[in-house]
Amino acid sequence: MEATLIKLTDENYFSQEANQQYMSVSQFKAFGGCEAAALASLSGEWKEEESTALLVGSYFHSHFEGTLDKFKKEHPQIFTAKGELKANYRQANEMINCLEMDENFKQIYVGEKEKIFTGKLFDADWKIKVDCLNVKDGYFVDLKTTRDFEKQWIEKEGRNTKVSFVEKWKYLIQIAVYKEILRQNTGINDLEGFIIAVTKQDPPDKIILYFKPEDYEIGMNQVRENIERVMQVKNGLEKPMRCERCAYCRATKKLDRAFHYTEL
Numbered sequence: 001m002e003a004t005l006i007k008l009t010d011e012n013y014f015s016q017e018a019n020q021q022y023m024s025v026s027q028f029k030a031f032g033g034c035e036a037a038a039l040a041s042l043s044g045e046w047k048e049e050e051s052t053a054l055l056v057g058s059y060f061h062s063h064f065e066g067t068l069d070k071f072k073k074e075h076p077q078i079f080t081a082k083g084e085l086k087a088n089y090r091q092a093n094e095m096i097n098c099l100e101m102d103e104n105f106k107q108i109y110v111g112e113k114e115k116i117f118t119g120k121l122f123d124a125d126w127k128i129k130v131d132c133l134n135v136k137d138g139y140f141v142d143l144k145t146t147r148d149f150e151k152q153w154i155e156k157e158g159r160n161t162k163v164s165f166v167e168k169w170k171y172l173i174q175i176a177v178y179k180e181i182l183r184q185n186t187g188i189n190d191l192e193g194f195i196i197a198v199t200k201q202d203p204p205d206k207i208i209l210y211f212k213p214e215d216y217e218i219g220m221n222q223v224r225e226n227i228e229r230v231m232q233v234k235n236g237l238e239k240p241m242r243c244e245r246c247a248y249c250r251a252t253k254k255l256d257r258a259f260h261y262t263e264l
C-alpha cells in the first residue's frame with residue numbers, strides 16, 4: 001500500500017514532514033556522515049546549529065533565487081548593532097557581484113529557478129530543488145560556494161587523501177540524482193549538469209565545472225551502494241550507528257566505558 005505523499009511547495013520543501021516522506025541528496029549525505037544525527041534531525045529531536053558558513057551560503061543562494069530581501073528580514077543576526085551587514089555577508093555580496101558582473105554567467109544562468117521535482121530512485125521517493133533548469137538547451141546548473149579551489153583532505157578507505165571540493169562534498173551524487181529525477185520529469189535523457197562555484201576568497205575566484213558520463217555513474221553508484229542501509233535506518237528497521245564525533249553525538253554522549261589513549 002502506498003502512503004499519500006504531501007505536495008511539495010517552496011514553503012514546505014525543507015519541512016520535517018517533507019524530509020520524513022522524501023529522501024533528498026542532503027539527507028542521504030547526512031546519513032552517510034552520522035546516522036544517529038541524521039535520524040535525530042528527522043524526528044525533530046536534534047536541530048543542527050545554523051553555522052555562519054551555512055548562513056553565508058543561504059544568503060548567496062537567496063540572491064539568485066530572488067528572495068534576498070525576505071532572507072534579510074528573517075535573519076537579523078547578519079547585521080551589526082548599527083544595522084550594517086556583518087563582514088561575512090559583505091563578502092557574500094562580493095561573491096554575488098563576481099557572478100553578476102560576468103557576461104558568460106548571465107548567458108548560462110538562464111531558465112527556471114529553484115524548481116522542485118520529485119521522483120523514484122532505488123524504491124525511495126526523492127525530492128530535488130534545482131537552482132537553474134534550462135530545458136530548451138538541455139542543461140541544469142547548481143551554484144556552490146566554497147572556501148577555495150585547493151584540494152582538501154578526506155579519509156578514504158582508512159587513509160587520508162587529498163581531493164577536490166567536488167569529491168569532498170560528494171557533489172557527484174547530487175549531479176547524478178538530479179539528472180535522473182529530471183529525466184523522469186522532463187523525458188530528456190541527456191540533460192547536462194554544471195556546477196558554477198564561487199570561492200569565499202577576497203577577491204572571489206569562480207569556475208564552471210562540467211561532468212563526464214562516468215562522473216554521473218560514480219555518483220549514482222554511491223547512492224546504489226548505500227541507499228538500502230539508509231532507508232532501513234530511516235524506517236527504523238536498523239539501529240543507527242553513532243559516529244561519536246559530531247555535535248549530536250557529543251551532546252548525547254555518556255561516559256559508559258573507559259578507553260585507552262591509543263584508541264583516540
Ligand SMILES: [Zn+2]
Pocket residue numbers: 034035036037242243244245246247248249250
Ligand atoms: Zn555523530
